[in-house]
Amino acid sequence: MTVVIVGAGIGGLTLALSLHQVGIAAHIYESVEALEPLGVGINLLPHAVRELTELGLADELAATAIPTSTLTYVSKRGQTIWSEPRGRNAGYNWPQFSIHRGELQMILYRAVLKRLGSIRPARAYARVSSIDAVGLRAAMRRVRS
C-alpha cells in the first residue's frame, strides 16, 4: 500500500514521517515549486512535541525553538490578567516550544528528504480515488495502534 498525501505542509510532512516509521510507503504531492520557510511564530504543545520526539526530531527542535515556560495575558497597561505555567514548567514530560512555522516546516522537510527521498510536483497528480481514501483510513489505524 502506498499512501498519497496532498500538501507538504506541517500536517502532510509529519504524516509522511509517521507512516514511514511504521513501514507504510507515502508519496507527498505539493503545488508550490519550492518550499520556503514562510509563516509566523507558533507554539507546539507538549503532546505535539511528544510525537515529533518519537520521530527523532527532538534535538533539532530544541536547537531551533524556544522552550515556553509561561503563558501570560497582560492588559495594555502591562498588568497581568492571567498567567499559567506551560510545558515542563507545568509538569509535562515534554516541553512546549515556540517556533517559527517555516523553520518547523523546514525541519520536517529535511527529514522527509533524508528518509523518503523527495516530494513530487502536484501537477503530476491526477485524482484521489475512493480506494485511496479507504487505504488512508487503514493506514491511520495502523499508525495509531
Ligand SMILES: Cc1cc2nc3c(=O)[nH]c(=O)nc-3n(C[C@H](O)[C@H](O)[C@H](O)COP(=O)(O)OP(=O)(O)OC[C@H]3O[C@@H](n4cnc5c(N)ncnc54)[C@H](O)[C@@H]3O)c2cc1C
Ligand atoms: C497566525 C497563526 C498562528 C498560528 N499559531 C499556531 C500555534 O501556535 N500552534 C499550532 O499548532 N498551530 C498554529 N497555527 C496553525 C498552523 O499553522 C496550521 O494549523 C498548520 O500550518 C496547518 O498545517 P497543514 O499541513 O494542514 O497546512 P499548511 O501548513 O498550510 O500546508 C498546506 C500545504 O499544502 C499545499 N497545498 C495546498 N493545496 C494544494 C493542492 N491542491 N495540491 C498540492 N498541494 C497543495 C500548500 O502549498 C502547503 O504547502 C497558526 C496559524 C496562523 C495563521
